[in-house]
Structures are given as C-alpha cells and as structure tokens.
Amino acid sequence: MPEVPNPRQLAAWRAFLEAHAAVTAVLERELQERDLSLAWYDVLLQLSEAPGGRLRMGDLARSVLLSKSGLTRLCDRMESAGLVRREPIDDDARGLVAAITKTGRSTLRRAAPLHLKGVQTHFSRHLSEQEARTLTTALRRIAEAARGS
Amino acid sequence: MPEVPNPRQLAAWRAFLEAHAAVTAVLERELQERDLSLAWYDVLLQLSEAPGGRLRMGDLARSVLLSKSGLTRLCDRMESAGLVRREPIDDDARGLVAAITKTGRSTLRRAAPLHLKGVQTHFSRHLSEQEARTLTTALRRIAEAARGS
DNA sequence: TAAGATTGACCCATCAATCTTC
DNA sequence: GAAGATTGATGGGTCAATCTTA
Numbered sequence: 001m002p003e004v005p006n007p008r009q010l011a012a013w014r015a016f017l018e019a020h021a022a023v024t025a026v027l028e029r030e031l032q033e034r035d036l037s038l039a040w041y042d043v044l045l046q047l048s049e050a051p052g053g054r055l056r057m058g059d060l061a062r063s064v065l066l067s068k069s070g071l072t073r074l075c076d077r078m079e080s081a082g083l084v085r086r087e088p089i090d091d092d093a094r095g096l097v098a099a100i101t102k103t104g105r106s107t108l109r110r111a112a113p114l115h116l117k118g119v120q121t122h123f124s125r126h127l128s129e130q131e132a133r134t135l136t137t138a139l140r141r142i143a144e145a146a147r148g149s
Numbered sequence: 150m151p152e153v154p155n156p157r158q159l160a161a162w163r164a165f166l167e168a169h170a171a172v173t174a175v176l177e178r179e180l181q182e183r184d185l186s187l188a189w190y191d192v193l194l195q196l197s198e199a200p201g202g203r204l205r206m207g208d209l210a211r212s213v214l215l216s217k218s219g220l221t222r223l224c225d226r227m228e229s230a231g232l233v234r235r236e237p238i239d240d241d242a243r244g245l246v247a248a249i250t251k252t253g254r255s256t257l258r259r260a261a262p263l264h265l266k267g268v269q270t271h272f273s274r275h276l277s278e279q280e281a282r283t284l285t286t287a288l289r290r291i292a293e294a295a296r297g298s
Numbered sequence: 299t300a301a302g303a304t305t306g307a308c309c310c311a312t313c314a315a316t317c318t319t320c
Numbered sequence: 321g322a323a324g325a326t327t328g329a330t331g332g333g334t335c336a337a338t339c340t341t342a
Contacts, residue, residue: 065167133161317326
C-alpha cells in the first residue's frame with residue numbers, strides 16, 4: 001500500500017472538495033428564498049422522518065452532522081422561528097427532544113419541491129445510474145471509515 | 150427528465166455530504182498537530198505551485214474556494230504567522246499578490262507528508278482506481294455545472 | 299463607472315467548562 | 321463519577337458598503 005495518493009487519486013480528492021463547495025453554495029442560495037439554510041432544512045427533514053417527529057438532541061446532532069453545542073444553538077434559532085419545540089423526556093429528566101411543529105412541517109412541505117429540484121439539477125442530473133451507485137458505495141465506505149477514526 | 154431525485158440518487162447525495170463532513174473533520178484534526186487547518190494548507194499549496202510562489206488575492210480566493218473577504222482575513226492571520234506576505238503589483242496599483250514566505254514553504258514541506266498520508270488513509274485508500282476515475286469525472290462535471298449557476 | 303481588495307456588521311460553528319440528573 | 325445538554329469564549333466565514341486606482 002503506497003504511503004501517499006498518486007496524481008489521479010489527488011485529482012479525485014480535489015474534485016470532491018470543489019464539487020462540495022460549489023453545490024452546497026448553490027443549494028444554500030436557493031433555500032434562502034424560503035428563509036432556510038441547508039442546516040435548517042436538514043433538521044426539519046430528520047425530525048419529520050423520525051417517529052413522532054421527535055429526536056433526542058444528541059441523536060439529532062449526529063444526524064445533521066453537527067456538534068452537540070452547534071445543534072443547541074441551531075435549535076435555539078429554529079425554536080424562535082417556531083419551527084421546532086423542545087420537550088422533556090418522560091423517563092430521563094436530563095434529556096430533551098426536539099419536536100417538529102406544525103409550522104415546521106408546513107415549512108418543510110413548502111421548501112421540499114424547490115430543494116429536491118435543486119439536488120436534481122445541481123447533483124443527480126449529472127450522474128448516470130451507474131455513477132450514482134458507485135458514488136454511494138464508495139462514499140459510504142469512506143464516511144464509515146473516517147467516523148471510526 | 151424527472152423533476153426530483155429518486156431514492157438511489159438521494160442516497161448518493163447523502164453519502165456525499167456525510168463523507169465530506171467525516172473526512173474533512175479527521176483531516177482538520179490531523180493538521181492541527183502542525184498548527185494548520187485545511188484552509189491554511191490549501192493556501193500554502195496553491196501558492197507553492199504558482200509561478201514565483203505568488204497569486205493575486207482574487208485568484209487565490211477562487212483557488213481555495215473562499216470569498217474574497219474570507220481570503221483577506223485568512224491572509225491577515227497567515228501573514229501574522231509569517232507564512233505569507235502581501236506585495237504590490239507593478240502594473241496595477243489596485244492589486245496585491247499573496248506570496249509564500251520561506252517559513253511558509255518549510256511549513257508546507259513539514260506538513261505535506263502527514264496530510265498526504267491522511268488523504269491516502271481516509272480517502273484514496275478506499276477507492277479502486279476505477280472508482281477514483283469515476284469520482285473525478287463525475288464530480289468535475291458537477292462542480293463545473295454548479296459554478297455556472 | 300468598473301475592478302481589486304479591505305472593512306464593519308453579523309452569523310454560525312467548535313471547544314472546554316458548567317449545570318443538572320442518572 | 322458519567323451522561324445529556326447548555327453556555328462562554330473564541331475563531332472563522334459571508335454580505336454589503338467602502339476606499340483606491342484604472
């Protein structure tokens with residue numbers, strides 16, 4: 001196993017960084033038209049898919065790829081905006097759940113078509129089915145290994 | 150052409166986001182041992198590869214995927230650390246170049262083995278040659294399209 | 299008037315320390 | 321003491337406005 005990446009591998013790494021920067025920038029810009037960011041959208045999405053529309057703060061933090069303190073502050077802002085609500089947990093007074101509100105659900109419903117179209121336009125559209133499969137398996141492998149580090 | 154991504158395409162998008170978050174987090178952590186961040190490393194790398202070790206501020210900003218103001222502040226910090234130096238341009242008094250210093254070059258030389266090994270360990274190692282090729286072409290296509298938006 | 303770069307105001311994320319409950 | 325979440329301090333990024341020169 002070589003110690004360092006060869007030029008073709010470095011090209012893949014560079015393309016990965018550039019694609020991420022470019023695509024997330026466009027999607028952020030598009031979501032701003034709905035007064036959302038990618039992070040806010042992601043919180044609403046994860047909550048909407050969770051049973052009861054609720055997730056523990058710590059679990060939600062991991063789902064949306066944020067630190068715990070980062071999620072605390074994000075929830076502060078989203079709670080002020082009326083999109084989520086914090087609730088105590090019955091069997092553990094240390095913990096809290098974030099719950100999506102009615103307003104949160106309708107905000108997500110209104111934003112989803114725009115955002116999904118954005119993902120389609122700026123990402124998926126440029127991938128063949130075969131390429132999408134390759135990306136998924138390869139990038140999952142990478143993410144899992146990196147998380148273990 | 151469908152309006153929205155299908156589930157397999159959404160899986161690719163999610164894997165893309167998660168891999169980026171996980172890998173950059175590890176690489177940032179590793180570079181901290183050399184008092185560097187990915188952004189600092191990238192600035193040093195781009196400058197070291199440019200003719201004369203110099204790039205105009207605006208060009209450098211684009212190379213390292215930052216806004217112009219973001220690069221101004223990054224250069225402030227790196228100049229304080231002695232890694233780069235701002236210099237006037239002969240034929241355009243509005244412009245400045247960032248130039249890598251001796252210290253900057255030696256810092257990059259010391260950090261490069263660690264960082265390249267990190268890219269190898271946390272990214273390239275998990276890709277077959279074929280997968281790396283697919284990623285490169287597909288992600289370049291995506292990045293170019295998004296930049297045009 | 300436009301281009302290149304910087305600045306001010308502001309937003310948002312992280313780490314380490316803290317508070318509460320287990 | 322450990323776990324869950326928050327807070328204070330801090331670092332680092334963006335946009336819009338500004339300054340200077342072309």
